[in-house]
Amino acid sequence: xxATLRAVGSRLLYGIPVLIIVTxxxxxxxxxxxxxxxxxxxxDTATQAQVDxxxxxxxxxxxxxxxxxxxxxxxxxxxxxxxxxxREPVTDVLMRRLAVTAQLALMALVFALVVAVPLAMLAAxxxxxxxxxxxxxxxxxxxxxPSFVNVVLVSLVFVIWLKWFPATGWVPPTxxxxxxxxxxxxxxxxxxxxxxxxxxxxxxSDLTGTLREDFILVARAKGLPRPRILARHAMRPSMTSLVxxxxxxxxxxxxxxxxxxxxxxxxxxxxxxxxxxxxxxMPMIQAIVTVCVLAYVLIFIVVDLAYAWIDPRVSVR
Amino acid sequence: MxxxxxxxxxxxxxxxxxxxxxxxxxxxxxxxxxxxxxIKQRRxxxxxxxxxxxxxxxxxxxxxxxxxxxxxxxxxDYSEKIGSFAQPPDLSVAGLLGTDGVGRSNxxxxxxxxxxxxxxxxxxxxxxxxxxxxxxxxxxxxRRGAEAFANVLANTLSALPPLLLLLALVSAIGAxxxxxxxxxxxxxxxxxxxxxKGAVIAASNRxxxxxxxxxxxxDVRIMVKEILPNxxxxxxxxxxxxxxxxxxxxxxxxxxxxxxxxxxxxxxxxIAAGADIMRQFPLVILWPVATLFLTVxxxxxxxxxxxxxxxxxxxxx
Numbered sequence: 334x335x336a337t338l339r340a341v342g343s344r345l346l347y348g349i350p351v352l353i354i355v356t357x358x359x360x361x362x363x364x365x366x367x368x369x370x371x372x373x374x375x376x377d378t379a380t381q382a383q384v385d386x387x388x389x390x391x392x393x394x395x396x397x398x399x400x401x402x403x404x405x406x407x408x409x410x411x412x413x414x415x416x417x418x419x420r421e422p423v424t425d426v427l428m429r430r431l432a433v434t435a436q437l438a439l440m441a442l443v444f445a446l447v448v449a450v451p452l453a454m455l456a457a458x459x460x461x462x463x464x465x466x467x468x469x470x471x472x473x474x475x476x477x478x479p480s481f482v483n484v485v486l487v488s489l490v491f492v493i494w495l496k497w498f499p500a501t502g503w504v505p506p507t508x509x510x511x512x513x514x515x516x517x518x519x520x521x522x523x524x525x526x527x528x529x530x531x532x533x534x535x536x537x538s539d540l541t542g543t544l545r546e547d548f549i550l551v552a553r554a555k556g557l558p559r560p561r562i563l564a565r566h567a568m569r570p571s572m573t574s575l576v577x578x579x580x581x582x583x584x585x586x587x588x589x590x591x592x593x594x595x596x597x598x599x600x601x602x603x604x605x606x607x608x609x610x611x612x613x614x615m616p617m618i619q620a621i622v623t624v625c626v627l628a629y630v631l632i633f634i635v636v637d638l639a640y641a642w643i644d645p646r647v648s649v650r
Numbered sequence: 651m652x653x654x655x656x657x658x659x660x661x662x663x664x665x666x667x668x669x670x671x672x673x674x675x676x677x678x679x680x681x682x683x684x685x686x687x688x689i690k691q692r693r694x695x696x697x698x699x700x701x702x703x704x705x706x707x708x709x710x711x712x713x714x715x716x717x718x719x720x721x722x723x724x725x726x727d728y729s730e731k732i733g734s735f736a737q738p739p740d741l742s743v744a745g746l747l748g749t750d751g752v753g754r755s756n757x758x759x760x761x762x763x764x765x766x767x768x769x770x771x772x773x774x775x776x777x778x779x780x781x782x783x784x785x786x787x788x789x790x791x792x793r794r795g796a797e798a799f800a801n802v803l804a805n806t807l808s809a810l811p812p813l814l815l816l817l818a819l820v821s822a823i824g825a826x827x828x829x830x831x832x833x834x835x836x837x838x839x840x841x842x843x844x845x846x847k848g849a850v851i852a853a854s855n856r857x858x859x860x861x862x863x864x865x866x867x868x869d870v871r872i873m874v875k876e877i878l879p880n881x882x883x884x885x886x887x888x889x890x891x892x893x894x895x896x897x898x899x900x901x902x903x904x905x906x907x908x909x910x911x912x913x914x915x916x917x918x919x920x921i922a923a924g925a926d927i928m929r930q931f932p933l934v935i936l937w938p939v940a941t942l943f944l945t946v947x948x949x950x951x952x953x954x955x956x957x958x959x960x961x962x963x964x965x966x967x
Binding site for chain 1: 814817818898901905925928946950
């Protein structure tokens with residue numbers, strides 16, 4: 334346990350330089366962007382004096398490095414400032430958006446696993462047979478579909494042709510779960526297609542490798558039924574790369590659902606990020622960036638710990 | 651090892667059946683447990699021949715069309731209106747794929763869009779490659795500080811959702827062809843940094859490097875003359891896939907409205923425009939979607955083929 338704690342600690346420490354560089358980089362980038370926040374708030378008709386006044390009031394007349402340290406001091410106390418236009422606390426907006434994105438990400442992960450794991454098992458059992466070959470082709474085709482084509486096609490099929498789901502929008506789960514699912518299923522489905530194909534290929538390739546191992550031969554020789562061998566003997570050693578890939582997928586889904594959220598008008602983190610960049614909402618961007626980096630570091634700590642849990646030969650250092 | 655006395659096929663000097671050839675001769679009977687350590691068999695090529703030829707043909711056609719777009723007889727300019735909107739395909743060159751939402755030739759826009767997409771893919775890949783080679787080589791060769799720098803840079807770039815980082819970079823540099831290309835090159839650099847660093851670390855303890863060092867070669871000479879040529883197989887199989895990613899990401903930017911400015915056609919922009927009218931005219935969006943899909947699939951196929959030939963990334967995917 335002590336070693337585990339030390340492992341977690343050292344990885345957290347490793348995340349700190351990344352966090353500093355990313356937030357500093359974001360601040361510098363925003364500083365490089367043409368136009369100032371005052372300009373963005375007041376629009377093109379404002380005089381330079383009015384713009385300067387707003388900038389001074391919000392502290393944007395300071396050099397960016399001063400503003401950055403100011404931000405760090407506040408962020409360490411859990412205060413991420415206020416959004417540029419609506420003057421809401423950034424933390425509140427962030428939590429609201431994050432809840433939506435997290436719901437979609439989890440749903441997408443579950444969809445992907447439910448589809449990918451059984452299919453991969455079937456294909457691995459009959460490697461090289463028809464099902465395996467068909468799925469191999471289908472998944473490589475699915476991996477070649479960009480997410481923005483994906484959303485269009487999903488929407489074409491389920492909204493326009495089948496008319497099963499509303500085209501865009503969002504209802505939070507607090508206002509009725511059924512209504513929420515009506516809006517959540519389609520984006521989650523769109524997100525899960527790529528992940529399902531990815532998971533399928535990873536699991537299938539690991540499983541076929543494991544099935545060639547001697548301990549599988551022993552299990553067969555003992556007369557154990559095939560499903561039992563597959564579930565108890567083959568699955569566990571084949572899970573290490575799946576766990577890594579799931580970690581990557583979760584990171585991608587939490588921060589990278591930009592296209593899906595944009596297309597289906599879901600008020601999640603990705604849509605907010607696009608919006609924040611376009612209106613130069615510095616406090617919001619910094620907060621989103623921080624959350625993404627934290628999620629990235631945390632996910633990889635969990636993945637490393639999961640390795641040691643799945644495969645006792647791996648020790649966490 | 652008393653095999654039936656058969657005359658071995660006349661192969662090589664003497665009739666030695668030791669070493670590699672002994673291991674490689676197929677077993678005629680016995681258990682599936684080999685007595686000699688298994689040597690790694692050459693992985694069967696997973697890429698179908700026909701697929702590969704199709705991919706190469708498609709990419710060649712695309713490149714030729716993009717290069718000679720200006721001199722293709724009968725092909726109108728991409729901004730020229732040739733008829734009413736969303737016309738179905740007819741047999742003229744201009745109208746082969748029908749017209750888009752404002753009556754411009756779809757074929758022309760796809761071909762001129764290929765110019766943009768391919769240029770961006772090639773140039774941004776080169777930019778990323780240069781960054782990755784320099785940072786990755788120095789990091790892998792000198793280790794210590796240089797390696798830590800390479801790690802932090804790669805982790806920083808991949809800690810953020812790529813699209814978010816890209817949006818920020820593009821809005822800072824400017825949404826021009828140059829700006830987008832540079833931004834894409836920076837975002838993909840982490841892939842090249844990781845791969846180069848790993849390969850350099852593996853190569854720098856090999857005998858030929860030690861031999862070169864013993865002969866008095868300097869660090870730069872070893873890096874350029876000894877290690878660099880050995881990176882070609884590794885990088886060569888990644889580059890086509892990275893180009894596919896670049897094409898997709900450029901399309902995503904255009905889809906979000908942050909891509910190449912309006913009159914210039916891009917596949918992502920065509921898909922975004924087509925999505926608006928797909929309820930009535932699903933055919934308009936079909937062409938850019940199909941083009942993009944085939945292009946990405948072709949790049950991935952070529953990459954798969956190269957990586958199976960050079961035996962990198964074996965086992966996974």
